[in-house]
Amino acid sequence: MTELDLSMARKVLESQPFSGLVGARITAFGSGAATLEVDMSQELRQQNGFLHGGVLAYAADNSITFAAGTTLGPAVLTGGFSIQYVRPATGRTLVARAEVVHTGRRQAVVRCDLLAVGEDGAETLCAVAQGTVLSATPQ
Incomplete structure (x- = not known):
């Protein structure tokens, strides 16, 4: 198995074209957890000025998968996920802590948790x- 650490996780994220498009960055990775951040640029907002739900x-999807990769290894796929929106996202940065x-x-x-x-x-x-x-x- 390839050694998993924050440096490797960043390389994996950088290899995802869509992650580059939204400007995502991984700021924590290891021990069953991962944190992904996205700046709330104007291009990522919907018509009311809130960060788009997508x-x-x-x-959520990417941080969940990265967190699981710390326990399952680097070859993982999302089986499914659900999300519940609590309130509109406004501010400077979105933080996804999985x-x-x-x-x-x-x-x-x-x-x-998405903050x-x-x-x-x-x-x-x-x-x-x-x-x-x-x-x-x-297996």
Whole structure:
């Protein structure tokens, strides 16, 4: 298995064209957790000025999968996830913090809090997600 660390996780994220398009960056990775951040640029907002829900879903999906990769290994795929929007995301940065709840032999269950960080640094919960990630490594 390839050694998994923050440096490797950043290389994987950089290899994803869509992640580059939204300007995502991984800021924490390891021990069953991962944190992904996206700046709330004007191009990522919807018509009312809030961060588009698709950006929140992207951040949840990717952070969930990265967190699972810390326990299942580097070859993983999202099996499915759900997201509940709590309030509109406004501010400077979206932070998606994912943590593995349970890892089995071939799958992991992961939850994720999505937080909007304001100009003052205050964090506001804007969505919660939970997903199942599958090992893509043949057994």
